[in-house]
């Protein structure tokens with residue numbers, strides 16, 4: 001807890017600038033991301049698909065799809081050799097398979113962009129993006145630039161960082 005507090009204090013100006021954005025003021029909060037699906041499995045998704053949180057926020061992924069197992073897995077060379085799509089100094093994470101009603105929690109401290117996917121459903125564009133802090137946060141790390149191993153169709157499902165920071169949360173109901 002002490003370490004997280006120190007990180008928040010170090011953010012200083014970034015937090016002050018973000019006071020107009022209530023979602024960024026929720027440091028230490030636990031935020032829920034649901035794994036959802038239609039009853040016959042025609043569509044599956046993370047809800048929200050785009051989320052902005054303060055550094056130190058704990059995310060809880062819960063499988064609310066009664067018909068499928070899902071994972072929340074970071075794009076990282078240490079996990080199935082994928083191109084990195086999280087900050088370089090962040091630890092990769094993988095929930096492994098969550099049965100219906102099971103949960104997985106992870107606390108993100110390094111400011112930057114985290115893209116993740118569901119192992120069995122990546123090709124169905126079951127992917128998501130979490131933005132931790134803002135680009136002016138101390139220690140912010142942008143994308144690695146490695147995007148060769150994701151199809152353009154799947155990448156197109158991800159909301160932009162600007163849209164996530166402007167809205168705080170982008171759910172399926174907000175998709176064009």
Ligand SMILES: [Cu+2]
Pocket residue numbers: 044068069070071118119120121126
């Ligand atoms: Cu899935």
